[in-house]
Amino acid sequence: MRYCEKCRVTVRDSREDCPLCQGPLSGEPEPCVFPRLPDDHPPYHLLIRGMVFLSIAAVVICFAINAIVPSSSWWALFVAAGIACMWVCLWSVIRQRNNIPKNILWLVFWLSLLAVLWDVFTGWHRWSLNYVVPSLCVFAMAGMAVIARVLHLRVEDFFIYLIIDGLFGVIPILFLLFRWVTVVYPSVVCVACSLLSLAAILSFEGERMRAEWKKRMHL
Known part of the structure; x- marks a missing residue:
């Protein structure tokens, strides 16, 4: 059984830190007294990994085509910038997913900032x-x-x-x-x-x- 010297409480679990003061626990760990609930959430990490791979593949392919086919401009940079904008917005949505008003506010901020930067780097129209x-x-x-x-x-x-x-x-x-x-x-x-x-x-x-x-x- 784990014991916290500071709080003077015993902890029947295998955790390493005290749930009250977050300090280190002494003693031998015990099996968890509460059953482990199965993870019912879908494997979003696999979807994210797939999107990362597709994004990198799209950027690499566009740059390869842009280098092989004669062109007056590096249009692949715009593709890369667009994919980067998508990831910034996706990161904002995931980070603020539990607060809808804040999520909307941050989305407007990021999309507006990205649009202004895009406008600046393309000639400020x-x-x-x-x-x-x-x-x-x-x-x-x-x-x-x-x-x-x-x-x-x-x-x-x-x-x-x-x-x-x-x-x-x-x-x-x-x-x-x-x-x-x-x-x-x-x-x-x-x-x-x-x-x-x-x-x-x-x-x-x-x-x-x-x-x-x-x-x-x-x-």
């Missing part, structure tokens, strides 16, 4: 600010509205959605104020969607949110 970033914000707000409806979110969760919707509305306003865009209607549509989303949340959930706010602020 402003298509990232004109179309991509406002469109991502609109789709994110629509996705959050559907998720909130389907998952029947709690009242306190609406505060998070309220902040995110407001943030998505501020971004295109900055584009318009500083004249960073040459095509204004996507940014205007995004601002309008943000205002409508905020109005809908305050109209249909305003009373519950106000009550929750008073309860949290002890008013």
Whole structure:
């Protein structure tokens, strides 16, 4: 039986550290008293490995074709950049899979950043600010509205959605104020969607949110 000198408790398990203080345990390990549950999760690691192999193979094949076939540009670099963008987004989704609002926020951030960088390295035609970033914000707000409806979110969760919707509305306003865009209607549509989303949340959930706010602020 394992023993922790600091906590003065015995641990009937084969673990090496104390579950209370995380310190080292002394004594001989014992078989685990709780049965091991079978792992019912599908083998996603095999899928990830397959995707890694296919990604590397696609990049290698594209560079080989680009080197063999005469071409005026290295288009294989764009293929590699696109695959890298896919992996960045996939990593963000897996990392924040248990928090849907944060997942959506990080996806919008990464996709917007990648689009701007892509635009910069291809000559800065402003298509990232004109179309991509406002469109991502609109789709994110629509996705959050559907998720909130389907998952029947709690009242306190609406505060998070309220902040995110407001943030998505501020971004295109900055584009318009500083004249960073040459095509204004996507940014205007995004601002309008943000205002409508905020109005809908305050109209249909305003009373519950106000009550929750008073309860949290002890008013």
